[in-house]
Amino acid sequence: MIKKGIGRQIVLNYFIIVFVTLFMVEIIFSLAIRVYYYDTIYNHMYTHSTWASDFFQKFVRLSAERDPDYFTEMLRTFELDNTELMILNLKGDVKASSNAFQADKAIQTSDVLQAAAGGVGKWIGRQTSTGEMVMAVSTPLQVRGENRYIVRFVTSLEAVNSNLTKLTLLSTAVCLAVLALVTLFSIGLANSIVKPINNIRAVSAQMARGKFDARIKGDYKYELGELASTLNYMAExxxxxxxxxxxxxxxxxxxxxxxxxxxxxxxxxxxxxxxxxxxxxxxxxxxxxxxxxxxxxxxxxxxxxxxxQNEMKLVIGRVNLKELLQETMLNVWAKAEQRGIQIKLDDKTLQPVTVVGDGNRLKQIFLNLVDNAIKFSHENSWVHLVISRAEPGQVLVEVTDTGIGISEEHLNKVKDRFFQVNNQGGGTGLGLAITQQLVELHHGDMDIHSELGVGTTVAVKLPLAEPEDEAQLADGNGNGDLA
Structure with missing residues (x-):
């Protein structure tokens, strides 16, 4: 017995779907084969009854109609194997029959009544005398356009029904075999899914208990493989x-x-x-x-x-970017002077550049970038600040140094919190992480390009102040939160 879980659910779902499908196929097959056999028998008897009726109309004369030997000849001509041929009058009385046993009373089944009314009748039922299942087909015999007699073919369906039962049992056995195979297949499929999940769950439980050295082993495919890789990556x-x-x-x-x-x-x-x-x-x-x-x-x-914690509040105002960078240079001038590092500012816009933001936080951004440039530059080198137009509505500030640079291995991690390229250099490893988030709070972008031993360039894009910003600042007295 499969225990409760996703494996049991998979097997149960497969079993129900296949069972319902096979059950419907079995019913349709049984009905279709039964209808096919019965229609074949009916068409065969109907064809012969039609021939008998046409023969009777073409060649019977008034004298022959009264000749009892004519019915005997007719029975001999149109008799079928394993089929009883009967000539009845309109009341159902048997006038002649290919069977030696004569009925002791009139036949009043539905096929006889339909033939008496001028149509072709079909009846399936059990004979009163023998109790066996039979099919009867009756057709009227006309004399001068008037129905006088009925030709009736009767055949047993016992052999046909026996064959149909055998076919039904055989098809049922095939369906059961298919159902068993599908069940075994679904159990295997469920195990192929459940076992990796159980393994992943066990390792995840170890990780939850703090054993982060545990890893999910196994070459799993598709979503399970992606899940295992994600959990291993998370642990790392x-x-x-x-x-x-x-x-x-x-x-x-x-x-x-x-x-x-x-x-x-x-x-x-x-x-x-x-x-x-x-x-x-x-x-x-x-x-x-x-x-x-x-x-x-x-x-x-x-x-x-x-x-x-998203609790940083910004005091919004219009900030002259060039003046802010000049103040930043003055703040770090003494530190740069001690190491013989020159700081240059190049404004390529040739016009005042104004952005909307918190002046103190913007100054913190560039102060941290310039301070890092000085910290990791060689003595008697230079740090270059460049202001230029970027995309429409944006200004670009680049802080470039010719210092030690950053390796490609560390370049993607320098903005991570607590990360330090050189642990001996002091600091918390939070500077660039804070700078990155402050830039994002001002709806800007920060990119770092560096080559080990050559230098580093940090590019900060900020949106320029629009004319309507001035009106908004005037209405709001220059204070607010920048989200």
Whole structure:
């Protein structure tokens, strides 16, 4: 007995469909073969009865009609094998018969009554005397256009019915054999589906319990193969995400510990007193710098959390993109100067470029991109910012460096959260993930093109401000959420 489940349902559905189909075919076949045999017998007797009627009309004379030997001749001429031929009057009385046994009373079956009325009658039923199933065909015999007698052929259907029963039993046996084969086939088909599903389910249960090293093994085809591949890929991604998360925790712990150690050390040192103003100023400067670093790390994690929960609120306004990039360059100028890196801005639009968005968040986008360009550039190199028109209604900002570049292996992952190409470089690995989402919040696109050892170009497309945006900003006092 197949236990409840998809396998049992498949077998049951196949069984019901095939059973109903074979049952209908069996009924149609039985009826068709019965009708075929019965019609063949009827047509044969009908043809001979028609010949007998035509013969009677053409050659019978008034004198012959009264001649009792004529009926005997007629019986001998039109007699059929295994068939009784009878000549009746219109009342059903037997005048002559090829059977030695004469009926003791008039025959009043439906075929005789129809023939007496001038038509050809057919009757299937059981004879009263013998109890066997017979078919009778009766045709009127006319004299001078008037019905006088009835010629009646009667044949037994017992042999035919016996053959029909045998054919029915044989076809039923064939149907049962087909049904058995289909059932076995459906069981095999169900097992071929259920076994992989059970395997996938077992491995999925292991994954649900945290065993992400478990993998679905087997060369499954079609949807099952795709499902197995998807689950294996999911497990690999979870393992990778856990590894990245662990690396992030380790990295962020180090990032937080370093400034905290500096703050604590200088705080304890300054608390002891006895320092001249210059040393005190140096210590306070280090404390301030490390505090800003801590604040930056915390704000980065808070921004990422808000973006993940769709809670980031933007203060919308009209932003002059060139002025914003110039401010960004000023913010990183000191850092670039320390490494001898030149920052260039090239405006190819030759006109003011205005976008609608949150100025602080847009500045955060480009500040992060330019800061990364400086961070991964060689000393005494350059970082190039280019503003140009892209597609109609869009502006393109490209940040290009001649730094270490990114390998093709890592290029598709650099925008993933917690991912860092160089774990020794510090940071949370959230910068580009946050930048990507901020660009999308401004209905823009960000693409990264890089070649290892040559440099990297980050292209940001943003929609230009339309004239109607100014009216909307005026009505809304320049504040709102950009969704």
């Amino acid at each position: 991604e979870i393992v990778r995400s856990n590894q990245i998360k662990d690396e992030f925790i380790s990295s962020i712990s180090h990032e937080l510990r370093t400034p905290l150690t500096g703050i604590k050390g200088w705080s304890e040192t300054l608390t002891m007193g006895g320092f001249d103003p210059e040393e005190t100023k140096l210590g306070m400067g280090i404390i301030s710098k490390e505090t800003d670093r801590l604040i930056g790390l915390v704000e980065e994690m808070l921004d990422f959390s808000k973006l993940q």
